[in-house]
Amino acid sequence: MPPIISRITTQLDSVILGKPQAVRLALCCLLARGHLLIEDIPGVGKTTLANALARTLGLDLRRVQFTSDLLPADIIGNAIYDRERQAFTFHPGPVFTHLVLADEVNRATPKTQSALLEAMEEQQVSVDGRTHDLPNPFFVIATQNPSHQIGTFPLPESQLDRFLMRIELGYPDREAEREMLRGPSRRRLVEALEPVLTVVELLDLQVAVERIHVAEPILDYLLDLMARSRERGRGLSPRAALALRRASQAWAMMAGRAMVIPEDVQAVAPSIMGHRLGTWGDASGHDGLTQAHEILGSVAIS
Numbered sequence: 001m002p003p004i005i006s007r008i009t010t011q012l013d014s015v016i017l018g019k020p021q022a023v024r025l026a027l028c029c030l031l032a033r034g035h036l037l038i039e040d041i042p043g044v045g046k047t048t049l050a051n052a053l054a055r056t057l058g059l060d061l062r063r064v065q066f067t068s069d070l071l072p073a074d075i076i077g078n079a080i081y082d083r084e085r086q087a088f089t090f091h092p093g094p095v096f097t098h099l100v101l102a103d104e105v106n107r108a109t110p111k112t113q114s115a116l117l118e119a120m121e122e123q124q125v126s127v128d129g130r131t132h133d134l135p136n137p138f139f140v141i142a143t144q145n146p147s148h149q150i151g152t153f154p155l156p157e158s159q160l161d162r163f164l165m166r167i168e169l170g171y172p173d174r175e176a177e178r179e180m181l182r183g184p185s186r187r188r189l190v191e192a193l194e195p196v197l198t199v200v201e202l203l204d205l206q207v208a209v210e211r212i213h214v215a216e217p218i219l220d221y222l223l224d225l226m227a228r229s230r231e232r233g234r235g236l237s238p239r240a241a242l243a244l245r246r247a248s249q250a251w252a253m254m255a256g257r258a259m260v261i262p263e264d265v266q267a268v269a270p271s272i273m274g275h276r277l278g279t280w281g282d283a284s285g286h287d288g289l290t291q292a293h294e295i296l297g298s299v300a301i302s
Contacts, residue, residue: 001254001255001256002253002254002256004196004197004201004205005027005253005254005256007196008027008056008057008196008197009023009024009027011052011056011193011196012027012049012052012053012056014189015048015049015052015186015189015190015193016045016048016049016052016169017172017176017177017179017180018172018173018175018176018177019045019169019170019172019176022049022167022168022169022170023049024254025165025167025268025271026038026049026053026141026165026167027053027254028165028247028250028251028254028268029164029165029247029250029271030053030057030137030139031205031206031209031250031253031254032164032206032209032243032246032247032249032250033137033206033209033246034139034163034164034165034243034246034247035120035139035140035141035142035162035163035164036139036140036141036142036163036164036165036166036167037105037141037142037143037144037155037160037163037165037166037167037275038050038141038142038143038144038166038167038168038169039143039144039145039146039166039167039168040143040145040146040168040169040170041145041146042145044169044170044171044172045169045186046143046169047063047101047103047143048186048187048190049141049169050099050101050141050143051101051190052190052193053099053141054098054099054101055190055193055194055195056193056195056196057099057195057196057197057199057202058195058196058197058198058199058201058202059098059099059137059139059199059202060097060098060099060135061097061098061099061100061101062094062095062097062099062100062101063094063100063101063103064094064095064100064101064102064103065103065104066102066103066104066105066106066107066108066112066113067104067107067108068107068108068109070108070109070112071112072111072112072114072115073093074093074094074112075093075094075095075112075115075116076093076095076115076119076125076127077090077091077092077093077095077096077125077127077132078090078091078093078127079091079127079128088128090127090128090130090132092132095116095119095125095134096132096134096135097135097138098135098137098138098139098199099138099139099140099141100116100119100138100139100140100141101141101142101143102116102140102141102142102143103142103143104143104144104145105142105143105144105155106144106145106152106153106154106155107145107152107153108153109153110153110156113153113155113156113159114156114158114159116140116142116159116162117158117159117162119134119138119140120140120162120163121162123136123138136203137199137202137203137206140163142163160275160276161237161239161240161276163275164243164246164247164272165243165247165268165271165272166271166274166275167271205253208253209246209249209250209253210249212249212250212252212253212257212258212259212260213258213259213260214245214248214249214259214260215259215260217302218248218260218261218262218265219245220302221262221265221299221301221302222241222244222245222248222265223241224299224300224302225244225265225269225273225295225296225299226238226240226241228295228298228299229273229277229291229295232291235277236273236276236277237276240272240273240276243272244265244268244269244272244273245260247268247272248260248264248265248268249264250268251264251267251268252264262301266296269292269296270289270292270293270296273288273291273292273295274288274289274291274292275288276288277291277292278290278291
């Protein structure tokens, strides 16, 4: 593992106790220029992870609490008439930052949820026929409660597909929870965090991810996974294939390798495939993840 990656993960692990795999997947997602969806019950550290990532990576963060009365303009901003200038002036919304924390995103209506679509895909927003560029880098980390909870609106498939990964944190183990009870609050720990790298250094790491070599046999493996998913009807899209390649490159870079190996693909695939194949926490029981693991287990590595 490169020293810079080790410093980042060590600092994150000091706040998010007992969840090293989730922490590394979250970091991998941002290094791959993707957006992250964290689904779990309230109180397991979803918001804490987002704040810890922002502070560790030296990113400006703005939090939007999604509620049923939130409007699209509350996220992207709007044009307000200026009497002195006799013209409309655009007032940017909280989406104009490096990292947007969309907290409990599935408590807002589908119309408001869709306000993030253009921002996540194009890194820009359009208001009154004018296009406004967002900062670089730009990430969305959204948290959501399980869909069976009261007052939630399921994310549409088009919105889900914009998230490179979906992860869950789950309950900490006994020793990790004991350490939480023994130590200071997570909020105080997050506030005390210092940036491990600058925004420019983060952009350099993202460029380094793109340089990780993907050999033809690995591309064949990715294509075989896509083809197997499509044998069952509606399978994974080309966007999912690109997401899987980028995340595999990021995982390889985090491990200090200059090329992707099959284990890199297998490490990130469930979090990329699961939410595109089905819905977590529904009556069928982690259907998307089950399908993802079945596909991984049925495709041979050439």
